[in-house]
Amino acid sequence: METTLSSSAKQSVAVPEPTVRRLPTYLNIIKNLQQAEHTYVSAPTLARILRLDPTQVTKDLSYTGVIGKTRVGYQISELVEALEDFLGFNRKHEAFLVGAGYLGSALIQYQGFRESGMRIVAAFDIDKNKIGTDIAGVPVFHLEKFRDLTERLHITIGIITTPPSAAQNVADLMIGWGIKAIWNFAPIGLKVPEHIILQDTHIYANLAVILNKLDHTALK
């Protein structure tokens, strides 16, 4: 909705957020095709694979600036580069995570984010039993160490997986210590200054949709 694309000195164009959310999926598929030695891919092909509307895909891809050959499609190598560039997947961001509970541990152990340019390099907690341990090779420190390490390592992303009661506090600390983006998994609305990038993810949302459909279609 307020994302912008500024493909090397071109003027910025607003990219709708639903589009930004679909782009990584396209990228994933296109990379698979690339490994299978394909060199071109068309929007209708992607649409069939993902069961989306073909014009939707066309429109989404148009934001990358890559122009397709009619009747052939888009050159895969060009598309991959444009998508990775636009999504920032080739820029190697490092992240700190606060709250090493079940969800935090799960995120750390799921290393799939690494392919997308984000690496969780350390976790923080205030639970003495967790401090000093490591989760899948990622060390868990006391929250107090956060400041010092952030400044030294130039960390830009903070992930919050604490209970909701602690989340605003942690967010405030992160902001004070120079974090630029916060990925919040706690079910509250964090108050952050204008210049901080905030992304909320509510884990239960997808499950809710399923359970709800399951119950209501089962009743019919």
Add this chain to the structure above:
Amino acid sequence: METTLSSSAKQSVAVPEPTVRRLPTYLNIIKNLQQAEHTYVSAPTLARILRLDPTQVTKDLSYTGVIGKTRVGYQISELVEALEDFLGFNRKHEAFLVGAGYLGSALIQYQGFRESGMRIVAAFDIDKNKIGTDIAGVPVFHLEKFRDLTERLHITIGIITTPPSAAQNVADLMIGWGIKAIWNFAPIGLKVPEHIILQDTHIYANLAVILNKLDHTALK
């Protein structure tokens, strides 16, 4: 979008999917308030906590059928019951997961779903090194065992965390074996019959939004 609410013999009303996605977050907060001995909650209060539009919350809650007292709000106990009922969080669904890689393991280890009525009771894979082990107490079986166990245990939800190339195959097997809902994490569009409930979750989507904003606002 096609979710329906049929609160005990009332006629079904269409509930927008974005609403269904917000409801579990409301539930979460309301339960916290309940533990803090509150008995009433108003829509504007929830809106402040989540930084949403107050009328949005009002409209969302109206779908539960609970009617609020003016100037006071909604009775918490009533709301909790209505939400849990509508979302199906009190119905104890059991799920099987196929693909015990990083993502699958992370989902299993994140036990937060249990509070929402879904428990992952077994995992399946075809990798000999994984079969026979267990992840956080959840056993990993060979995919061949899936059929037998599904039928015996009346499992309704199948979770797919395999590579995309295997996903359609696994989905077909699940459907043949009586699964009613599929939660797909593979980045492809599965083809499933009308009566099967399908929910796609693309993990990278949220990360993409963050990285993208981070890069483009940093450039400014």
Add this chain to the structure above:
DNA sequence: CAGTGTGAAGTTGTTCACAGCA
């Protein structure tokens, strides 16, 4: 034809405006 690319129409969801109530 089977693609791209784009403006216009249609649909869906959100926000506003206001009536009613305690």
Add this chain to the structure above:
DNA sequence: TGCTGTGAACAACTTCACACTG
């Protein structure tokens, strides 16, 4: 005044229609 509840206005996203190309 502060809340619920709802119809109407608005904004965002998706789908359609069609001109254009090899």
